[in-house]
Amino acid sequence: MSAGTARPAEYSPETPILEIVAGSVRFPGAPGLALQDVSISMQRSRKWAVVGESGSGKSTLMRALLGLLPLQAGSVRWFGRDLAGIPATELRSLRSRVQPVFQDPIASFDPRFNNRRILEEPLIIHGWKDEKKRLERCAEVLEQVGLDAGALDAHPRKMSGGQRQRLAIARAMMLSPEVLIADEPTAALDLSVQGQILSLLLDLHERTGLTLVFISHDLPLVSQLCDQVAVLYAGRLVECGPASEVFFRPLHPYTRDLLDASGGPLPDASSASLPGPSPSGCPYASRCTRREDACGNWSPVLHDAGPVRVACRRVPLDFSPDL
Ligand code: SF4
DSSP states (O other): OOTTOOOOGGGOTTSOSEEEEEEEEOOTTOSSOSEEEEEEEEOTTOEEEEEOOBTSSHHHHHHHHTTOSOOSEEEEEETTEEGGGSOHHHHHHHGGGEEEEOSOHHHHSOTTOOHHHHHHHHHHHTTOOOHHHHHHHHHHHHHHTTOOGGGGGSOGGGSOHHHHHHHHHHHHHTTOOSEEEEESTTTTSOHHHHHHHHHHHHHHHHHHOOEEEEEESOHHHHHHHOSEEEEEETTEEEEEEEHHHHTTSOOSHHHHHHHHHTTSOOOBTTOTTSOOOOSSSOTTTTTOTTOOGGGGGOOOOOEEETTEEEOOTTSOTTOOTTO
16 A cells, blocks of 8 residues: 555554444344344454343344344444445355354254365365365464364364364354454353353464454453443343443343352343243333332433443433542
């Protein structure tokens, strides 16, 4: 690029690498929105946690961020560009830079493929014709994720759960992505193996500057991993900001309740024992211990409260944690 040429927005360090702007998702036949007016901007090399109980919209947000779900309103932007405006051929190549890791790796592998074919597949799709170079890349990434080269000839069904998740992370890393979005990647693993997979993700982040988005219902786990947090309830963003604030000085009553419950299993929003979201006013009003009458008429809107954004009318607009 010659001197003085305007740099594309995606090369500006200030441009969020991944963004959802006023994003809403409705599933066909569903009465309400699965995601409602959610805006999150993620800067490069940050480690994000998206947390909330089962049914809060975490996985829907993941799929929206990956461009796998049509939005009813709003936009998703990668590297500063609205996905809706990117031609399909270009989007295909851009997908190598934003990769998912799913909770159940087996379900995301083609059952006909052995490990070598699983790892080579993204390279083949993206035009790596030289077999020797493909094998070199496989060996390099296997080493990065702590699997030995002998694993290439194995089949994922013969591996342990932890090894399979390492393989899934290896596949996601084959094309050197800049963003990794992991949906509950440790939920199906034993406690000791969970720690190993977390360490692996942190190590990859340190080595490559990867932006991590970690979707989880396990707050103690993500508090060790992430520097930014987004809290979802009933498809809405209720609190968002630095992990040091959200985990240690939570402002929204739902975030507080989640943290109080995080020593044990988090509530399941679909459970019959819990009241559902309030149909009008603040959606958390039906469960909130700080509820006031006015909450039933209040349309939730996120506002700044120090370094955090929060959607609760009882958190003062001029709130500062230092006051
Ligand atoms: S707005 Fe009212 S009901 Fe909603 S979270 Fe805040 S205090 Fe609770």
